[in-house]
Amino acid sequence: MITITSAQLSTWLALFIFPFVRILAMIASAPILGNRQVPVRIKIGLSIMLTIIIAPTLTIQPNVDPATALGFLIMFQQILAGLAIGFTMRLIFTSIEMAGDIIGVQMGLGFAIFFDPKNSSYVPVVAQFLGTIALLIFLSMNGHLLMLEALADSFHIFPVNSTTSSAIALHTLVSWGSSIFSNALQLSMPVIGTLLIVNTALGILTRSAPQLNILAVGFPITLIIGFAMVMLTLPYIVPLLENITRASLNTVLHIMQLLNKS
Template sequence: MISVTSAQLSAWLGAFIWPFSRIIALVSSAPILGNPSVPVRLKVGLSVVLTLVLAPVLGSMPAVEPGSAIGLLILAQQIVIGVAIGTTMRIIFTAVEMAGNIAGMQMGLGFATFFDPQNAAQSPVVAQLLGLLATLFFLALNGHLYMIELLAQSFNALPVSPQPFSAAGWRALAGWGGEIFLAGLLLSMPIMAALLITNLALGIMTRAAPQLNVFSVGFPITLAAGFVVLAIALPYFAPLLDRMLHDALQMAMQVLRLANPATPG
Protein backbone atom coordinates (compact mmCIF):
# COMPACT_ATOMS: atom_id res chain seq x y z
CA MET A 1 0.00 0.00 0.00
CA ILE A 2 1.33 3.38 -1.03
CA SER A 3 1.15 6.08 1.61
CA VAL A 4 1.80 9.76 0.97
CA THR A 5 2.41 12.17 3.80
CA SER A 6 1.28 15.77 3.79
CA ALA A 7 4.92 16.92 3.71
CA GLN A 8 5.56 14.90 0.54
CA LEU A 9 2.38 16.21 -1.06
CA SER A 10 3.37 19.80 -0.25
CA ALA A 11 6.87 19.20 -1.67
CA TRP A 12 5.41 17.81 -4.93
CA LEU A 13 2.92 20.64 -5.18
CA GLY A 14 5.63 23.26 -4.63
CA ALA A 15 7.92 21.60 -7.16
CA PHE A 16 5.19 22.03 -9.77
CA ILE A 17 3.30 25.19 -8.88
CA TRP A 18 6.29 27.52 -8.42
CA PRO A 19 7.98 26.77 -11.77
CA PHE A 20 4.55 26.72 -13.41
CA SER A 21 3.76 30.22 -12.16
CA ARG A 22 6.99 31.60 -13.63
CA ILE A 23 6.44 29.82 -16.93
CA ILE A 24 2.81 30.84 -17.39
CA ALA A 25 3.66 34.44 -16.48
CA LEU A 26 6.30 34.44 -19.22
CA VAL A 27 3.97 32.81 -21.75
CA SER A 28 1.23 35.34 -20.97
CA SER A 29 3.53 38.37 -21.33
CA ALA A 30 5.93 37.18 -24.06
CA PRO A 31 5.69 38.33 -27.68
CA ILE A 32 3.36 36.36 -29.98
CA LEU A 33 2.21 33.91 -27.29
CA GLY A 34 1.07 36.77 -25.08
CA ASN A 35 -1.27 38.02 -27.79
CA PRO A 36 -4.85 38.13 -26.49
CA SER A 37 -5.98 36.31 -29.64
CA VAL A 38 -4.04 33.20 -28.55
CA PRO A 39 -6.46 30.89 -26.69
CA VAL A 40 -6.00 30.63 -22.93
CA ARG A 41 -6.12 26.82 -23.19
CA LEU A 42 -3.08 26.90 -25.47
CA LYS A 43 -1.14 29.11 -23.05
CA VAL A 44 -2.01 26.92 -20.06
CA GLY A 45 -1.32 23.70 -21.94
CA LEU A 46 2.06 24.91 -23.19
CA SER A 47 2.96 26.07 -19.68
CA VAL A 48 2.03 22.69 -18.20
CA VAL A 49 4.13 20.85 -20.80
CA LEU A 50 7.15 23.09 -20.21
CA THR A 51 6.76 22.68 -16.46
CA LEU A 52 6.64 18.90 -16.70
CA VAL A 53 9.79 18.97 -18.84
CA LEU A 54 11.78 21.41 -16.70
CA ALA A 55 10.62 20.54 -13.17
CA PRO A 56 12.59 17.25 -12.84
CA VAL A 57 15.92 19.02 -13.60
CA LEU A 58 15.45 22.12 -11.44
CA GLY A 59 16.81 20.57 -8.27
CA SER A 60 15.33 20.84 -4.81
CA MET A 61 12.72 23.48 -4.01
CA PRO A 62 12.45 25.42 -0.72
CA ALA A 63 10.96 23.40 2.12
CA VAL A 64 8.01 25.74 2.44
CA GLU A 65 4.30 25.03 2.55
CA PRO A 66 2.85 26.35 -0.75
CA GLY A 67 -0.28 27.62 1.02
CA SER A 68 1.62 29.50 3.71
CA ALA A 69 2.45 33.20 3.64
CA ILE A 70 6.04 32.50 2.55
CA GLY A 71 4.78 30.06 -0.09
CA LEU A 72 2.43 32.68 -1.53
CA LEU A 73 5.31 35.19 -1.48
CA ILE A 74 7.43 32.77 -3.53
CA LEU A 75 4.48 32.34 -5.92
CA ALA A 76 4.22 36.11 -6.39
CA GLN A 77 7.98 36.35 -6.95
CA GLN A 78 7.85 33.74 -9.71
CA ILE A 79 5.05 35.62 -11.44
CA VAL A 80 7.08 38.84 -11.29
CA ILE A 81 10.14 37.05 -12.73
CA GLY A 82 8.12 35.63 -15.63
CA VAL A 83 6.55 38.99 -16.42
CA ALA A 84 9.98 40.67 -16.27
CA ILE A 85 11.41 38.22 -18.83
CA GLY A 86 8.41 38.61 -21.11
CA THR A 87 8.52 42.39 -20.84
CA THR A 88 12.20 42.43 -21.75
CA MET A 89 11.45 40.51 -24.95
CA ARG A 90 8.32 42.51 -25.76
CA ILE A 91 10.29 45.78 -25.73
CA ILE A 92 11.71 44.76 -29.14
CA PHE A 93 8.26 44.76 -30.71
CA THR A 94 7.28 47.95 -28.93
CA ALA A 95 10.33 49.67 -30.44
CA VAL A 96 9.40 48.40 -33.92
CA GLU A 97 5.82 49.61 -33.53
CA MET A 98 7.08 52.98 -32.30
CA ALA A 99 9.20 53.26 -35.45
CA GLY A 100 6.10 52.50 -37.52
CA ASN A 101 4.13 55.16 -35.65
CA ILE A 102 6.80 57.78 -36.30
CA ALA A 103 7.13 56.80 -39.96
CA GLY A 104 3.37 56.77 -40.49
CA MET A 105 2.96 60.21 -38.97
CA GLN A 106 5.75 61.62 -41.15
CA MET A 107 4.26 60.01 -44.28
CA GLY A 108 0.82 61.46 -43.58
CA LEU A 109 -0.75 58.12 -42.70
CA GLY A 110 -1.41 58.98 -39.07
CA PHE A 111 -5.17 58.90 -39.76
CA ALA A 112 -5.02 55.42 -41.38
CA THR A 113 -5.35 53.11 -38.39
CA PHE A 114 -6.40 49.54 -37.72
CA PHE A 115 -7.32 47.81 -34.50
CA ASP A 116 -4.25 46.12 -33.03
CA PRO A 117 -5.39 43.01 -31.07
CA GLN A 118 -2.00 42.63 -29.39
CA ASN A 119 -2.17 46.04 -27.72
CA ALA A 120 -6.00 46.34 -27.76
CA ALA A 121 -5.75 49.80 -29.34
CA GLN A 122 -5.72 51.57 -32.68
CA SER A 123 -2.35 51.68 -34.44
CA PRO A 124 -1.25 53.11 -37.82
CA VAL A 125 -1.01 50.77 -40.79
CA VAL A 126 2.76 51.28 -41.06
CA ALA A 127 3.17 50.19 -37.44
CA GLN A 128 1.00 47.13 -38.16
CA LEU A 129 3.12 46.30 -41.20
CA LEU A 130 6.41 46.57 -39.33
CA GLY A 131 4.94 44.64 -36.39
CA LEU A 132 3.94 41.75 -38.66
CA LEU A 133 7.38 41.75 -40.28
CA ALA A 134 9.01 41.75 -36.84
CA THR A 135 6.85 38.77 -35.84
CA LEU A 136 7.88 36.82 -38.95
CA PHE A 137 11.54 37.68 -38.44
CA PHE A 138 11.27 36.68 -34.77
CA LEU A 139 9.97 33.24 -35.74
CA ALA A 140 12.46 32.87 -38.60
CA LEU A 141 15.34 33.68 -36.24
CA ASN A 142 14.07 31.03 -33.77
CA GLY A 143 13.33 33.70 -31.20
CA HIS A 144 10.69 31.49 -29.58
CA LEU A 145 13.27 28.73 -29.08
CA TYR A 146 15.78 31.19 -27.63
CA MET A 147 13.07 32.33 -25.25
CA ILE A 148 12.47 28.76 -24.02
CA GLU A 149 16.22 28.33 -23.55
CA LEU A 150 16.31 31.58 -21.59
CA LEU A 151 13.45 30.30 -19.45
CA ALA A 152 15.38 27.13 -18.58
CA GLN A 153 18.51 29.15 -17.76
CA SER A 154 16.53 31.57 -15.60
CA PHE A 155 16.12 28.93 -12.88
CA ASN A 156 19.90 28.78 -12.56
CA ALA A 157 20.41 32.54 -12.66
CA LEU A 158 17.56 33.25 -10.21
CA PRO A 159 16.46 30.07 -8.42
CA VAL A 160 13.15 29.64 -6.64
CA SER A 161 13.79 31.11 -3.20
CA PRO A 162 11.91 33.07 -0.52
CA GLN A 163 14.72 35.66 -0.40
CA PRO A 164 13.76 39.16 -1.64
CA PHE A 165 15.05 40.43 -4.95
CA SER A 166 17.94 42.81 -5.35
CA ALA A 167 16.99 46.25 -6.69
CA ALA A 168 19.88 46.25 -9.19
CA GLY A 169 18.03 43.92 -11.54
CA TRP A 170 14.94 46.12 -11.74
CA ARG A 171 17.07 49.21 -12.35
CA ALA A 172 18.65 47.38 -15.29
CA LEU A 173 15.16 46.48 -16.60
CA ALA A 174 14.03 50.11 -16.32
CA GLY A 175 17.14 51.22 -18.21
CA TRP A 176 16.42 48.66 -20.92
CA GLY A 177 13.04 50.33 -21.38
CA GLY A 178 14.90 53.31 -22.82
CA GLU A 179 15.76 51.12 -25.79
CA ILE A 180 12.17 51.63 -26.98
CA PHE A 181 12.95 55.24 -27.93
CA LEU A 182 16.51 54.60 -29.11
CA ALA A 183 15.68 51.63 -31.34
CA GLY A 184 12.45 53.25 -32.54
CA LEU A 185 14.32 56.35 -33.68
CA LEU A 186 17.06 54.28 -35.33
CA LEU A 187 14.53 52.22 -37.28
CA SER A 188 12.56 55.27 -38.42
CA MET A 189 15.58 57.50 -39.10
CA PRO A 190 15.90 56.72 -42.87
CA ILE A 191 12.24 57.59 -43.51
CA MET A 192 12.42 60.69 -41.32
CA ALA A 193 15.54 61.93 -43.15
CA ALA A 194 14.07 61.27 -46.60
CA LEU A 195 10.77 62.97 -45.75
CA LEU A 196 12.58 65.93 -44.22
CA ILE A 197 14.41 66.46 -47.51
CA THR A 198 11.12 66.01 -49.39
CA ASN A 199 9.35 68.59 -47.24
CA LEU A 200 12.23 71.03 -47.69
CA ALA A 201 12.00 70.58 -51.45
CA LEU A 202 8.25 71.13 -51.35
CA GLY A 203 8.78 74.28 -49.28
CA ILE A 204 11.23 75.64 -51.85
CA MET A 205 8.79 74.78 -54.67
CA THR A 206 6.00 76.61 -52.84
CA ARG A 207 8.15 79.73 -52.48
CA ALA A 208 9.21 79.57 -56.13
CA ALA A 209 5.68 78.93 -57.42
CA PRO A 210 3.09 80.29 -54.95
CA GLN A 211 0.22 79.21 -57.20
CA LEU A 212 1.21 75.57 -56.65
CA ASN A 213 -1.25 73.81 -54.34
CA VAL A 214 1.11 72.16 -51.89
CA PHE A 215 -1.69 70.18 -50.21
CA SER A 216 -2.76 68.42 -53.39
CA VAL A 217 0.81 67.81 -54.62
CA GLY A 218 2.74 67.35 -51.38
CA PHE A 219 0.69 64.50 -49.90
CA PRO A 220 1.17 61.99 -52.75
CA ILE A 221 4.85 62.96 -53.03
CA THR A 222 5.57 62.42 -49.34
CA LEU A 223 3.54 59.20 -49.36
CA ALA A 224 5.40 57.82 -52.36
CA ALA A 225 8.78 58.90 -50.99
CA GLY A 226 8.02 57.22 -47.66
CA PHE A 227 7.07 53.91 -49.28
CA VAL A 228 10.13 53.97 -51.55
CA VAL A 229 12.50 54.55 -48.65
CA LEU A 230 10.67 51.93 -46.59
CA ALA A 231 11.12 49.37 -49.38
CA ILE A 232 14.82 50.24 -49.66
CA ALA A 233 15.34 49.99 -45.89
CA LEU A 234 13.55 46.65 -45.41
CA PRO A 235 16.60 44.48 -46.33
CA TYR A 236 18.50 46.09 -43.45
CA PHE A 237 15.63 45.42 -41.06
CA ALA A 238 16.49 41.75 -40.39
CA PRO A 239 20.10 42.24 -39.18
CA LEU A 240 19.02 45.04 -36.86
CA LEU A 241 16.20 42.93 -35.44
CA ASP A 242 18.61 40.02 -34.99
CA ARG A 243 20.94 42.25 -32.98
CA MET A 244 18.03 43.55 -30.90
CA LEU A 245 16.88 39.98 -30.20
CA HIS A 246 20.27 38.91 -28.89
CA ASP A 247 20.57 42.14 -26.89
CA ALA A 248 17.17 41.42 -25.32
CA LEU A 249 18.21 37.87 -24.40
CA GLN A 250 21.44 39.11 -22.82
CA MET A 251 19.59 41.87 -20.96
CA ALA A 252 17.00 39.43 -19.61
CA MET A 253 19.76 37.19 -18.26
CA GLN A 254 21.56 40.21 -16.80
CA VAL A 255 18.37 41.36 -15.07
CA LEU A 256 17.92 37.90 -13.50
CA ARG A 257 21.52 37.75 -12.30
CA LEU A 258 21.40 41.25 -10.84
CA ALA A 259 18.08 40.51 -9.16
CA ASN A 260 19.59 37.48 -7.42
CA PRO A 261 20.52 38.61 -3.89
CA ALA A 262 23.33 36.04 -3.83
CA THR A 263 25.09 37.71 -6.77
CA PRO A 264 28.07 39.75 -5.57
CA GLY A 265 27.98 43.45 -6.27
Protein backbone atom coordinates in the same frame (compact mmCIF):
# COMPACT_ATOMS: atom_id res chain seq x y z
CA MET B 1 0.95 -0.28 0.91
CA ILE B 2 2.19 3.08 -0.32
CA THR B 3 1.78 5.92 2.12
CA ILE B 4 2.21 9.60 1.27
CA THR B 5 2.80 12.08 4.06
CA SER B 6 1.64 15.69 4.03
CA ALA B 7 5.27 16.85 3.91
CA GLN B 8 5.91 14.84 0.74
CA LEU B 9 2.71 16.12 -0.84
CA SER B 10 3.69 19.70 0.02
CA THR B 11 7.16 19.17 -1.49
CA TRP B 12 5.74 17.76 -4.71
CA LEU B 13 3.24 20.61 -4.95
CA ALA B 14 6.00 23.19 -4.44
CA LEU B 15 8.14 21.47 -7.07
CA PHE B 16 5.34 22.01 -9.59
CA ILE B 17 3.54 25.20 -8.57
CA PHE B 18 6.57 27.55 -8.26
CA PRO B 19 8.01 26.87 -11.75
CA PHE B 20 4.48 26.83 -13.18
CA VAL B 21 3.78 30.35 -11.89
CA ARG B 22 6.96 31.77 -13.48
CA ILE B 23 6.34 30.02 -16.79
CA LEU B 24 2.69 31.09 -16.92
CA ALA B 25 3.62 34.72 -16.15
CA MET B 26 6.19 34.69 -18.94
CA ILE B 27 3.80 33.19 -21.48
CA ALA B 28 1.02 35.63 -20.53
CA SER B 29 3.28 38.67 -21.06
CA ALA B 30 5.56 37.47 -23.88
CA PRO B 31 5.05 38.32 -27.56
CA ILE B 32 3.40 35.74 -29.83
CA LEU B 33 2.53 33.34 -27.01
CA GLY B 34 0.85 36.08 -24.98
CA ASN B 35 -1.34 37.43 -27.77
CA ARG B 36 -5.02 37.71 -27.00
CA GLN B 37 -5.86 35.48 -29.95
CA VAL B 38 -4.20 32.56 -28.17
CA PRO B 39 -6.88 30.88 -25.98
CA VAL B 40 -6.28 30.81 -22.26
CA ARG B 41 -6.54 27.02 -22.25
CA ILE B 42 -3.64 26.77 -24.70
CA LYS B 43 -1.53 29.11 -22.57
CA ILE B 44 -2.23 27.10 -19.43
CA GLY B 45 -1.68 23.79 -21.23
CA LEU B 46 1.64 24.99 -22.67
CA SER B 47 2.69 26.21 -19.22
CA ILE B 48 1.86 22.82 -17.69
CA MET B 49 3.80 21.01 -20.41
CA LEU B 50 6.87 23.21 -19.96
CA THR B 51 6.64 22.83 -16.19
CA ILE B 52 6.60 19.03 -16.49
CA ILE B 53 9.71 19.24 -18.68
CA ILE B 54 11.65 21.78 -16.60
CA ALA B 55 10.60 20.97 -13.02
CA PRO B 56 12.52 17.65 -12.67
CA THR B 57 15.79 19.51 -13.41
CA LEU B 58 15.28 22.05 -10.62
CA THR B 59 16.16 22.08 -6.95
CA ILE B 60 13.40 23.63 -4.86
CA GLN B 61 14.06 24.89 -1.35
CA PRO B 62 12.82 22.12 0.98
CA ASN B 63 10.14 22.51 3.63
CA VAL B 64 8.39 25.39 1.82
CA ASP B 65 4.63 25.12 1.83
CA PRO B 66 3.05 27.14 -1.04
CA ALA B 67 0.14 28.01 1.30
CA THR B 68 2.38 29.78 3.85
CA ALA B 69 3.56 33.39 3.89
CA LEU B 70 7.00 32.30 2.68
CA GLY B 71 5.38 30.33 -0.09
CA PHE B 72 3.40 33.38 -1.24
CA LEU B 73 6.60 35.45 -1.19
CA ILE B 74 8.40 32.94 -3.39
CA MET B 75 5.36 32.79 -5.69
CA PHE B 76 5.38 36.58 -6.03
CA GLN B 77 9.07 36.46 -6.94
CA GLN B 78 8.34 33.87 -9.62
CA ILE B 79 5.58 36.04 -11.08
CA LEU B 80 7.96 39.01 -11.11
CA ALA B 81 10.66 36.97 -12.86
CA GLY B 82 8.24 35.67 -15.49
CA LEU B 83 6.81 39.11 -16.21
CA ALA B 84 10.33 40.54 -16.49
CA ILE B 85 11.23 37.99 -19.17
CA GLY B 86 8.02 38.52 -21.14
CA PHE B 87 8.13 42.30 -20.88
CA THR B 88 11.75 42.46 -22.01
CA MET B 89 11.03 40.36 -25.09
CA ARG B 90 7.84 42.29 -25.90
CA LEU B 91 9.85 45.52 -26.16
CA ILE B 92 11.39 44.12 -29.35
CA PHE B 93 8.13 44.48 -31.26
CA THR B 94 7.15 47.67 -29.47
CA SER B 95 10.25 49.41 -30.84
CA ILE B 96 9.53 48.18 -34.38
CA GLU B 97 5.91 49.34 -34.20
CA MET B 98 7.00 52.70 -32.80
CA ALA B 99 9.34 53.09 -35.78
CA GLY B 100 6.39 52.43 -38.08
CA ASP B 101 4.31 54.97 -36.15
CA ILE B 102 7.00 57.63 -36.61
CA ILE B 103 7.37 56.81 -40.31
CA GLY B 104 3.61 56.93 -40.85
CA VAL B 105 3.31 60.37 -39.25
CA GLN B 106 6.18 61.74 -41.34
CA MET B 107 4.61 60.34 -44.51
CA GLY B 108 1.26 61.93 -43.70
CA LEU B 109 -0.44 58.65 -42.86
CA GLY B 110 -0.94 59.42 -39.20
CA PHE B 111 -4.71 59.40 -39.77
CA ALA B 112 -4.63 55.95 -41.44
CA ILE B 113 -5.16 53.55 -38.56
CA PHE B 114 -5.89 49.86 -38.48
CA PHE B 115 -7.31 47.58 -35.82
CA ASP B 116 -4.55 45.46 -34.29
CA PRO B 117 -6.07 42.15 -33.15
CA LYS B 118 -2.91 41.23 -31.21
CA ASN B 119 -3.27 44.12 -28.79
CA SER B 120 -6.97 44.92 -29.36
CA SER B 121 -6.14 48.53 -30.21
CA TYR B 122 -5.87 50.82 -33.21
CA VAL B 123 -2.39 51.38 -34.65
CA PRO B 124 -1.15 53.17 -37.80
CA VAL B 125 -1.05 51.08 -40.96
CA VAL B 126 2.72 51.40 -41.37
CA ALA B 127 3.29 50.32 -37.76
CA GLN B 128 1.04 47.29 -38.29
CA PHE B 129 2.92 46.41 -41.47
CA LEU B 130 6.37 46.62 -39.88
CA GLY B 131 5.13 44.77 -36.80
CA THR B 132 3.87 41.89 -38.95
CA ILE B 133 7.16 41.76 -40.87
CA ALA B 134 9.10 41.74 -37.58
CA LEU B 135 6.88 38.94 -36.24
CA LEU B 136 7.55 36.76 -39.28
CA ILE B 137 11.29 37.43 -39.08
CA PHE B 138 11.28 36.64 -35.37
CA LEU B 139 9.63 33.27 -36.02
CA SER B 140 11.97 32.47 -38.93
CA MET B 141 15.03 33.04 -36.74
CA ASN B 142 13.55 30.80 -34.01
CA GLY B 143 13.19 33.71 -31.64
CA HIS B 144 10.37 31.95 -29.78
CA LEU B 145 12.69 29.02 -29.07
CA LEU B 146 15.43 31.36 -27.88
CA MET B 147 12.87 32.93 -25.57
CA LEU B 148 11.98 29.54 -24.09
CA GLU B 149 15.68 28.75 -23.74
CA ALA B 150 16.18 31.96 -21.77
CA LEU B 151 13.25 30.95 -19.58
CA ALA B 152 14.86 27.58 -18.83
CA ASP B 153 18.22 29.24 -18.09
CA SER B 154 16.54 31.70 -15.74
CA PHE B 155 15.72 28.88 -13.30
CA HIS B 156 19.42 28.13 -12.90
CA ILE B 157 20.49 31.78 -12.68
CA PHE B 158 17.62 32.80 -10.37
CA PRO B 159 16.56 29.55 -8.67
CA VAL B 160 13.35 29.10 -6.75
CA ASN B 161 14.25 30.07 -3.18
CA SER B 162 13.37 32.60 -0.51
CA THR B 163 16.21 35.00 -1.36
CA THR B 164 15.09 38.63 -1.26
CA SER B 165 15.25 40.14 -4.73
CA SER B 166 17.33 43.22 -5.42
CA ALA B 167 15.63 46.45 -6.44
CA ILE B 168 18.44 47.05 -8.95
CA ALA B 169 16.85 44.41 -11.18
CA LEU B 170 13.65 46.45 -11.46
CA HIS B 171 15.68 49.55 -12.28
CA THR B 172 17.50 47.62 -15.01
CA LEU B 173 14.18 46.44 -16.41
CA VAL B 174 12.80 49.99 -16.52
CA SER B 175 16.03 51.29 -18.05
CA TRP B 176 15.75 48.71 -20.82
CA GLY B 177 12.49 50.41 -21.79
CA SER B 178 14.52 53.31 -23.17
CA SER B 179 15.68 50.96 -25.92
CA ILE B 180 12.26 51.43 -27.51
CA PHE B 181 13.11 54.98 -28.57
CA SER B 182 16.71 54.30 -29.64
CA ASN B 183 15.80 51.26 -31.74
CA ALA B 184 12.76 52.99 -33.24
CA LEU B 185 14.82 56.02 -34.26
CA GLN B 186 17.58 53.80 -35.63
CA LEU B 187 15.11 52.10 -37.97
CA SER B 188 13.10 55.18 -38.94
CA MET B 189 15.99 57.64 -39.30
CA PRO B 190 16.60 57.02 -43.06
CA VAL B 191 12.94 57.70 -43.84
CA ILE B 192 12.80 60.71 -41.52
CA GLY B 193 15.96 62.21 -43.05
CA THR B 194 14.72 61.70 -46.60
CA LEU B 195 11.28 63.16 -45.89
CA LEU B 196 12.89 66.10 -44.12
CA ILE B 197 14.80 66.90 -47.31
CA VAL B 198 11.61 66.47 -49.35
CA ASN B 199 9.60 68.77 -47.08
CA THR B 200 12.38 71.36 -47.16
CA ALA B 201 12.39 71.26 -50.96
CA LEU B 202 8.60 71.59 -51.04
CA GLY B 203 8.80 74.56 -48.68
CA ILE B 204 11.31 76.30 -50.92
CA LEU B 205 9.15 75.51 -53.96
CA THR B 206 6.11 76.98 -52.23
CA ARG B 207 7.97 80.20 -51.45
CA SER B 208 9.17 80.53 -55.04
CA ALA B 209 5.76 79.67 -56.52
CA PRO B 210 2.98 80.78 -54.10
CA GLN B 211 0.27 79.81 -56.56
CA LEU B 212 1.29 76.16 -56.25
CA ASN B 213 -1.17 74.04 -54.26
CA ILE B 214 1.23 72.36 -51.86
CA LEU B 215 -1.46 70.05 -50.45
CA ALA B 216 -2.31 68.64 -53.86
CA VAL B 217 1.32 68.20 -54.89
CA GLY B 218 3.20 67.58 -51.66
CA PHE B 219 1.07 64.78 -50.23
CA PRO B 220 1.48 62.34 -53.17
CA ILE B 221 5.21 63.14 -53.32
CA THR B 222 5.78 62.40 -49.64
CA LEU B 223 3.75 59.19 -49.94
CA ILE B 224 5.67 57.91 -52.95
CA ILE B 225 9.07 58.77 -51.54
CA GLY B 226 8.09 57.48 -48.10
CA PHE B 227 6.98 54.10 -49.43
CA ALA B 228 10.12 53.89 -51.58
CA MET B 229 12.31 54.50 -48.52
CA VAL B 230 10.35 51.92 -46.53
CA MET B 231 11.03 49.38 -49.27
CA LEU B 232 14.74 50.25 -49.19
CA THR B 233 14.78 50.02 -45.38
CA LEU B 234 13.12 46.59 -45.12
CA PRO B 235 16.33 44.56 -45.72
CA TYR B 236 17.93 46.27 -42.71
CA ILE B 237 15.18 45.10 -40.35
CA VAL B 238 16.68 41.59 -40.21
CA PRO B 239 20.11 42.52 -38.74
CA LEU B 240 18.50 45.13 -36.51
CA LEU B 241 16.00 42.60 -35.16
CA GLU B 242 18.78 40.08 -34.58
CA ASN B 243 20.76 42.66 -32.58
CA ILE B 244 17.70 43.67 -30.55
CA THR B 245 16.82 40.03 -29.84
CA ARG B 246 20.37 39.25 -28.75
CA ALA B 247 20.45 42.32 -26.52
CA SER B 248 17.05 41.41 -25.04
CA LEU B 249 18.18 37.88 -24.19
CA ASN B 250 21.33 39.23 -22.53
CA THR B 251 19.21 41.69 -20.58
CA VAL B 252 16.92 38.88 -19.40
CA LEU B 253 19.87 36.89 -18.05
CA HIS B 254 21.33 40.01 -16.45
CA ILE B 255 18.02 40.78 -14.73
CA MET B 256 17.86 37.22 -13.41
CA GLN B 257 21.37 37.61 -11.97
CA LEU B 258 20.35 40.83 -10.27
CA LEU B 259 17.19 39.23 -8.88
CA ASN B 260 19.36 36.57 -7.25
CA LYS B 261 21.34 39.21 -5.36
CA SER B 262 19.86 40.23 -2.02
